[in-house]
Amino acid sequence: MSDFDYDLFVIGGGSGGVRAARVAAGETGAKVGLAEMDRYGGTCVIRGCVPKKLMVFASEYAGMPAEARAYGWDIGDGVFDWAAFRGKLNTELDRLEGVYRKLLSGSGVDSFDARARLKDAHTVELSTGEVKTAKHILIASGGRPVRPDMPNAELGMVSDDLFHMERLPKSILIVGGGYIACEFACILHGLGVEVTQYYRGAQILRGFDDEARGLIADAMKERGIDLHTGTNIVEMHRSHDPREEGLEAAPVEDKQYGGDHHAGPSDGAIRVKATNGNIREFDAVLFATGRAPNTADMGLEEAGVTLGRGGAIEVDDYSQTKVPSVYAIGDVTNRVNLTPVAIREGMAFVETVFRGNPTPVDHALIPSAVFTQPEMGTIGLSEEAAAEQEEIEVYCTSFRPMQTAFADKSDRVLMKLIVSKASRRVLGCHIVAPGAGEMIQLAGIAIKMGATKEDFDRTVAVHPTMSEEMVTMRNPIRTA
Template sequence: MTFDYDLFVIGGGSGGVRAARVASGDWGAKVGLAEESRMGGTCVIRGCVPKKLMVFASGFPALFEEARAYGWQAEAGAFDWPVFRTRLEAELDRLEAAYRNTLKTAGVTVHDTRAVIVDPHRVRLATGEEFTTKHILVATGGRPFVPEFPGSELAVTSNEMFHLPALPKRALVVGGGYIAGEFACILNGLGVKVHQYYRGAQILRGFDDEVRGHVANTMREEGINIHLGTSVTLLERTAGGIRVVGSDGSEREVDLVLYATGRRPNSAGLGLEALGLELGRSGEIPVDRYSQTAVPSIFAVGDVTGRINLTPVAIREGHAFADTVFGAKPTAFDHQLVASAVFTQPELGSVGLSEEAAREQEPIEVYATAFRPMKTAFAGKPDRVLMKLIVSQATRRVLGCHIVAPEAGEMIQLAAIAIRMGATKEDFDATCAVHPTMSEELVTMRKPVRSA
């Protein structure tokens, strides 16, 4: 049978674009791609890229304060949100154009519309056009989730945060994950009075418990009001803003309510169920280690699979798929030891097992240190850095590394290389320190603080 395409990709985010580019540009496949929104997906358009730029913007008030302690006559003026937003939107336009040019250079045919799956080898566009294809890749990503409750329509999500008409004076962030924590810190840094509600006992579930507590305490010291064991029961528009009623009986008025209570895979309405594919509880598409679904011609990568919702993971999955199917190089991305960073202030970097997960697996030693970093200590600030290594007693391999510090994301990337290579605690000990740096503490912790 002759097909219109060798591969048709549904979704123009990081994973889909990488798969399309490699399949076409590297392996010579005829590839079509459909994207109903902007090219670049969540990360580039409404996720990690604009968020990191907002993180940078929100960090300047603290830098001005530190500069004065170092002798500079520095004063921060008022933050001009419209100026920043305009530059931000221009940068996103530039990045989207770069993504489109990448696909064009690789020979991929782009369809700027929604696509659904008709059968295992046929897709239909919203324009009515239909194409046959040997393989289909679903890379539609995820979307923010807001539960339904009285007034829930008044809440915004991370999608809208980059395009606010004005910066609020008072904000409530609902959620305890990394997105909630990051935006709470961003808004606080920009001068917004921030409350954060989380229904659980501690924010940043899934990370090391000691690290979670350290980040939460630091956020509180910086002026963020974290309310644990608390959720929203009612939002109501008032003359002065939005009235919030909490499950703890509290009431307060804010100008903005941001819900960051999780994300859901974008799998609805694609036609998957009609093909006999049974989706997961949250709508995730089940796949094997090669990203193949139960329908042999259909694959899925990225957040829509519910594996690890990180952009670099989606990219590696997309590349592995293209190499496997079109390059005759069976490649399965290893989801173990994936490093991550949370861009709170200060940042959290993590790779490998938490102390809690490791001690359930085997006997361990824990090496940890907390200290005031030189830069901010000189400025009289109380900030404290936390560094922590989890070590196997039997093999001496470092099972996990956790850092809370400025630029922790930069440090954890390098630590991840060593840990993935199987470095032992003695390898860390044998590494000469770079002085004076924060990161030298990773190789100077000689005695465990506890064993488990």
């Protein structure tokens, strides 16, 4: 008979936590409990990847009528109905949350709809007043978007709020230049919102390949997004106080982070002064300026868990903290903040702890996609990072794809390979094109296996496709 209530207690019902809980319970026979204080599915399913990608799909229809007419179709422009889309979106998210709950119950996991915090190395205290003990505790509490520290920052939304909007704003200022900022700039523009974007850096999408992010920035501007780099907010305030007219949007309880957030743009324009001297008014402001791990008020440091920069839980290669019984996976560790990575980390944790097979997490060569318009798919090193590491050859082509060129659109795509001169291995692959996320998943298999440029060259092209360029680039355009 165990001295503990559970073999494993998981804090967090997102993708990583749920995977670890149900595999440990369903496949190894462990007795598992899990606590989630908000909705099951976490950031990805409820307020991230899934609803965002559905919004991407919705926004892409904006340009289809014009393109269809270029192909001979007699079709008129449509009108986007946010209310209808939002209703269907919420129904889908409810369905997915139900799937997550069913997966847990079907695996024999005890679920608790409560906030959990550590009482000690083997004890979890729930907001319901219950106390549970466990041989192992896994923290998978994820991350949250943060507002900048400036006066009136509460007037702006964060990414979570976008999915609760009662209506679309007519105009929006997006502050930030990372993938979340750029994706939502493209989404909202496609849905008919007048989008302005401020980013304090010299170019958007810092950390990605320079050539790829430059093409995306140009495409965003050409589509009508008013993008300003080297620009930030100096101050912001209401043009008038809507409360005087009884127009303030009703705050919505924010169970996850404490405090309130607003369900969409509040009535009354927001006046913003920028570092470039411009003073403009917007219906809404979105801060996409960073995320932070959910570690506040969880009793972690008191229990001996070490927190690093920004409050991230420090772990070793096996996701173990300084407290031997406590592990952490996913965004709360701020290693690689991607849903499939959190799932892999959860699986490696189960393999290590419950199957007795120590399995380090592999964070090398992870393919990823940025769902801007056009999309970017990437794996491995950028040209800049690779050139700092060793001598390289760069194979690259940019062109107008057949589909949009026929419709007389100026859209361009990019196909790029970074190759080691010494080993001939492909060190990085960067694609900017419609469907780039789908392409990079398949290219990622070859690159993870250690494919060389000659392996790519030996592959027969599929014609006519955009991606055939990946296997037909024979000569480097430059070396570094």
